[in-house]
Amino acid sequence: MSNSARQLNQFTFRQALDGLAEKKFTQAELVADLERAVKAQNQALNVFLSLAPNLSAESEAQAERPLRGLPLAVKDNISTRGLKTTAASTLLADFSPAFESTVTAKLKAAGATIQGKTNLDAWAHGSSTETSDYGRTLNPRNPAYLPGGSSGGSAAAVAANLALASLGTETGGSIRQPAAWCGLVGLKPSYGRCSRFGIVPMASSTDSPGLLTKTVEDAALLLGWMAGFDERDGTSLRTPSERWERQLGKPVAGLKVGWLYHDLEELNEVNEKIESVATQLRSLGIKVEPVPTGLDPRLAIAVYTLVQRAEVASNLARFDGLRYGRPRTTFGAEAKRRILLGTYALATRDRSEHNPYELAQEVRTLFIREFEQLFTQFDLVMSATSPSFAKKVGVSADSAMFGELEDMLLEPSCIAGLPGLSLPCYRDQETNLSLGLNLMAPAGREDLLFRVGEAYERNTPWNSWRNND
Amino acid sequence: MKQSQVQAIAAMAQLPLSAAEAKVLSTQFKETLAVIAQLETAPTKGVAPTYQLTGEYNRWREDLVRPELSFNQAEALSNAPRAHQGYFVVPRILKSKP
Numbered sequence: 001m002s003n004s005a006r007q008l009n010q011f012t013f014r015q016a017l018d019g020l021a022e023k024k025f026t027q028a029e030l031v032a033d034l035e036r037a038v039k040a041q042n043q044a045l046n047v048f049l050s051l052a053p054n055l056s057a058e059s060e061a062q063a064e065r066p067l068r069g070l071p072l073a074v075k076d077n078i079s080t081r082g083l084k085t086t087a088a089s090t091l092l093a094d095f096s097p098a099f100e101s102t103v104t105a106k107l108k109a110a111g112a113t114i115q116g117k118t119n120l121d122a123w124a125h126g127s128s129t130e131t132s133d134y135g136r137t138l139n140p141r142n143p144a145y146l147p148g149g150s151s152g153g154s155a156a157a158v159a160a161n162l163a164l165a166s167l168g169t170e171t172g173g174s175i176r177q178p179a180a181w182c183g184l185v186g187l188k189p190s191y192g193r194c195s196r197f198g199i200v201p202m203a204s205s206t207d208s209p210g211l212l213t214k215t216v217e218d219a220a221l222l223l224g225w226m227a228g229f230d231e232r233d234g235t236s237l238r239t240p241s242e243r244w245e246r247q248l249g250k251p252v253a254g255l256k257v258g259w260l261y262h263d264l265e266e267l268n269e270v271n272e273k274i275e276s277v278a279t280q281l282r283s284l285g286i287k288v289e290p291v292p293t294g295l296d297p298r299l300a301i302a303v304y305t306l307v308q309r310a311e312v313a314s315n316l317a318r319f320d321g322l323r324y325g326r327p328r329t330t331f332g333a334e335a336k337r338r339i340l341l342g343t344y345a346l347a348t349r350d351r352s353e354h355n356p357y358e359l360a361q362e363v364r365t366l367f368i369r370e371f372e373q374l375f376t377q378f379d380l381v382m383s384a385t386s387p388s389f390a391k392k393v394g395v396s397a398d399s400a401m402f403g404e405l406e407d408m409l410l411e412p413s414c415i416a417g418l419p420g421l422s423l424p425c426y427r428d429q430e431t432n433l434s435l436g437l438n439l440m441a442p443a444g445r446e447d448l449l450f451r452v453g454e455a456y457e458r459n460t461p462w463n464s465w466r467n468n469d
Numbered sequence: 470m471k472q473s474q475v476q477a478i479a480a481m482a483q484l485p486l487s488a489a490e491a492k493v494l495s496t497q498f499k500e501t502l503a504v505i506a507q508l509e510t511a512p513t514k515g516v517a518p519t520y521q522l523t524g525e526y527n528r529w530r531e532d533l534v535r536p537e538l539s540f541n542q543a544e545a546l547s548n549a550p551r552a553h554q555g556y557f558v559v560p561r562i563l564k565s566k567p
Contacts, residue, residue: 095548098540098545231530232538234528299508299511302505302508303508306501323549325548328485336486337497343481347478359509359513361519363516364518364519365516366511
């Protein structure tokens with residue numbers, strides 16, 4: 001691609017940082033290209049719910065900071081002071097936070113700017129971004145298909161080059177699945193790695209702010225600025241943030257990866273492509289071994305469904321329509337359903353004195369133990385990110401557990417609080433849709449994800465942006 | 470699940486439901502009950518629940534006012550649907566005179 005045809009919005013975050021440092025272009029020029037792209041495509045794709053005013057000036061003002069004023073798109077369930085935060089619900093249509101979430105505060109302190117707020121399934125309750133109160137988002141790779149969810153707007157923003165990188169959140173799969181469906185890198189950090197303060201809460205015991213980026217390097221770089229202990233989040237990890245980009249290029253030969261869920265029949269089509277991934281990893285000197293499925297991942301769906309709904313019911317109690325937001329009757333059907341089913345899970349004891357929430361948390365322990373056992377044999381484990389390619393627009397309607405089923409391969413690592421990285425591992429020539437590889441590491445070992453992920457990315461043709469030069 | 474049970478749960482959740490909504494929702498409990506039945510097949514005898522992953526319990530902080538972490542009154546009221554002279558306006562709870 002010749003320089004004269006280059007649109008600056010097509011760069012990766014790293015390429016943009018370097019370009020600014022080398023004075024190849026200015027913040028104003030970069031913002032102009034981003035704004036032009038947004039103007040051309042946002043209406044059709046429905047990616048951004050709101051855009052920050054004065055982005056160019058704000059960006060220029062941060063020129064000397066580490067992140068040089070570069071803009072980031074932010075999922076609209078992450079509170080941004082003075083910028084409307086709706087969680088894609090009409091209940092919060094008029095809500096403008098008087099506080100900043102910790103993750104955006106940290107990124108702003110490093111000199112990033114907020115480009116705008118992206119669409120999601122309302123309250124993050126979904127895996128399609130079809131259940132937003134503000135209309136569905138389309139998959140930029142092929143607009144007849146869904147971008148996935150709930151961070152579908154954040155995924156589409158990056159996939160369409162409307163944003164350099166974006167923030168998302170994952171509770172049961174909501175970063176990695178849309179990243180896979182849109183052909184991007186999706187990072188769900190270890191639970192507690194990034195502060196939940198300011199995130200509209202869903203399931204407090206699994207909610208994890210994270211990133212959707214064009215490359216593994218961008219995710220490694222940005223995580224360093226986002227992560228860290230926060231006294232205002234009671235489950236924030238005390239381990240300090242790292243400069244994870246220093247992991248890139250470290251040797252990977254000799255690492256051992258366990259391949260999960262390869263023996264599940266429903267994954268036959270996808271597993272063929274993951275077999276190719278195993279071959280490619282082996283060519284890098286990594287040992288890949290298929291692991292017979294122990295606990296059925298469908299059981300993780302059951303755990304996640306109950307735990308999430310119970311915690312959602314508790315968390316959405318704060319929306320009383322008195323201090324902020326519209327009345328509780330404004331909740332959409334999906335939110336009402338989850339609140340009710342969650343309340344039932346918390347309030348019930350059946351004949352055998354089982355409380356469903358407690359029972360789910362016992363089964364959760366089984367999954368945690370199984371991963372601990374796996375990590376005595378393997379450095380990492382991997383699976384397909386999604387059981388399928390992106391699905392067509394309209395499929396999520398009237399499917400009661402659509403979200404939870406789509407995220408089957410991700411829920412085990414979510415309930416265990418493990419870090420996971422999804423990266424593109426195949427692209428269909430006809431549909432232009434991608435498949436994602438899901439790498440999972442022990443809690444706190446994002447370094448291994450970046451090391452192996454970047455090596456894979458560097459040695460395969462699946463990343464659209466890597467060789468932009 | 471009977472509609473009356475659904476309404477009882479809705480009352481617990483302070484979630485007013487129309488009769489039509491209650492009717493639809495009463496049919497959707499089936500799927501949750503199936504999920505619970507599935508969990509009951511797992512070998513959880515003697516297994517402790519994991520409620521959250523950090524292994525810590527209550528975190529405490531000093532009982533000191535930190536203005537930088539608090540709203541002032543204007544900020545606190547900034548999204549109030551109804552405010553009056555520095556107060557949140559709430560629905561009447563007490564119907565009769567004390």
